[in-house]
Amino acid sequence: MVTLEHIEQSALAAIDEAANTSVLRDLELKYLGKSGEITLLMRDLGKLSAEDRPAFGKAINDARARVERHLEARRAVLKAGEQAEQFASEAIDLTLPGRAPRWGQPHILSQTTQRIKQTFIGMGFEYLESPELEEFRYNFDALNYPPDHPAMDEQDTFYVTDTLLLRTQCTALQGHVFETRKPPLRCFTVGRTFRNEAVDRTHSHTFHQVDAFMIDEGVSMAHLKGTLGAFARAMFGDEVKVRFRPDFFPFVEPGVDYAISTPKLFGGRWVELGGAGLIHPNILEAYGIDSERYSGWAFGLGVERIPMMAYGVDDLRYFLENDRRFLSQFPG
Ligand code: FA5
Numbered sequence: 001m002v003t004l005e006h007i008e009q010s011a012l013a014a015i016d017e018a019a020n021t022s023v024l025r026d027l028e029l030k031y032l033g034k035s036g037e038i039t040l041l042m043r044d045l046g047k048l049s050a051e052d053r054p055a056f057g058k059a060i061n062d063a064r065a066r067v068e069r070h071l072e073a074r075r076a077v078l079k080a081g082e083q084a085e086q087f088a089s090e091a092i093d094l095t096l097p098g099r100a101p102r103w104g105q106p107h108i109l110s111q112t113t114q115r116i117k118q119t120f121i122g123m124g125f126e127y128l129e130s131p132e133l134e135e136f137r138y139n140f141d142a143l144n145y146p147p148d149h150p151a152m153d154e155q156d157t158f159y160v161t162d163t164l165l166l167r168t169q170c171t172a173l174q175g176h177v178f179e180t181r182k183p184p185l186r187c188f189t190v191g192r193t194f195r196n197e198a199v200d201r202t203h204s205h206t207f208h209q210v211d212a213f214m215i216d217e218g219v220s221m222a223h224l225k226g227t228l229g230a231f232a233r234a235m236f237g238d239e240v241k242v243r244f245r246p247d248f249f250p251f252v253e254p255g256v257d258y259a260i261s262t263p264k265l266f267g268g269r270w271v272e273l274g275g276a277g278l279i280h281p282n283i284l285e286a287y288g289i290d291s292e293r294y295s296g297w298a299f300g301l302g303v304e305r306i307p308m309m310a311y312g313v314d315d316l317r318y319f320l321e322n323d324r325r326f327l328s329q330f331p332g
Pocket of ligand 1: 168169170171195197202203204205206207208209211249252255272273274275276277298299300301302303304305316
C-alpha cells in the first residue's frame with residue numbers, strides 16, 4: 001500500500017510540474033501505460049492472499065482513476081496555453097491597411113465615343129459600323145474623288161493590296177449605306193482611321209473619327225449647322241460657338257471646315273474639329289437618289305480633338321501610350 005501511495009504521490013506531483021502536453025504524454029505512459037508503474041502493481045495482486053486482493057485491487061483502480069483525472073485536468077490547462085501561444089504566433093495584424101484593388105475604367109477615348117453615340121442616338125441617328133479594312137472604291141471612288149487625287153497616294157494611305165486599304169476616313173460608310181438603303185436616312189459611325197502620316201502632337205497614324213450624314217427632302221446647311229451646334233453643346237457645354245469656313249472635299253458641295261470656340265477653352269480661340277458640307281449631287285445620282293428631290297449633309301471630325309479640347313490635353317500621343325498616370329485622370 002505504501003508503494004501504491006508513493007507512486008500515486010509522485011505521479012500527481014510530476015503531473016503538476018509538467019511544462020507541456022508532450023511531457024504529460026510521457027508521464028501517462030510512465031504510470032498508466034502497458035508497463036506503467038501503476039499498471040504493473042496489478043501483477044502483484046496474485047501474490048496477495050485472497051482476502052487482501054479485492055481491497056488492494058480497488059485501491060489500485062482508485063489511484064489510477066485519480067491520476068487519470070489529474071492528467072486530464074492538467075492537459076486542459078496546458079493545451080489552452082499552448083493554443084494561445086500558437087494563435088499569437090500565427091496572428092494576422094488586422095489593423096494593417098489593406099491593399100486597395102485597382103478598378104479598371106474605360107479609356108478616355110471609349111468614354112468620349114460613348115458620349116458621342118448617346119448624343120447622336122438621342123437626336124434620332126442610327127449607329128452603324130463600317131469596316132476598318134476597306135475597299136478602295138468605298139474609301140475613294142464612291143466619294144467622288146477624281147482619279148489623280150493626292151490623298152490616294154501611298155504616302156498618305158496604307159495599302160494592303162491594290163484594292164484593299166486601311167480606311168483613311170469614316171466617310172467610307174456612305175457607299176455601304178447608299179447601296180442598300182433609300183432616303184430618308186440619318187446615320188453615323190465612330191471608329192478607327194489610319195493615315196500614312198508623320199506623327200506629331202496633333203497627328204497620328206491611327207486615330208478616330210465620327211462621321212454622320214442625313215438625307216431627306218429639303219435638307220440644307222441650316223440643318224447641318226443646327227446639328228453640329230447641338231453636338232458641340234453636348235460635348236463642350238452651352239457657351240460653345242460653331243464656325244463654318246469654306247473648304248474643299250470632293251464629296252461635298254459646298255464644303256466647310258468646322259471649328260468651335262468657347263470662353264473656357266484656349267481663351268476662346270477657334271479650334272478646327274473636322275469637315276462638313278452638303279453631299280455632292282454626283283454621289284446621290286450615282287446611287288440612284290434623285291438630287292432634285294433629296295439633299296443631304298455630311299460631316300466628319302476627329303474624336304481625339306474632343307477630350308484634347310475639353311481637358312486641355314496638348315499631345316494626342318498620350319491616348320495611345322496606355323500610361324496609367326495619364327489615363328487615371330479620367331475616371332469616367
Ligand atoms: C476628313 O477626313 C473628311 N472625311 C471629313 C468630312 C466628312 C468632310 C464629311 C466633309 C463631309 P479631314 O482629313 O480634315 O477630313 O479630317 C477630319 C478630322 O480628322 C480633322 O479635322 C482632325 O480632327 C482629324 N484628323 C485628321 N487627320 C488626323 C491625324 N493624322 N491624327 C489625328 N486626327 C486627325
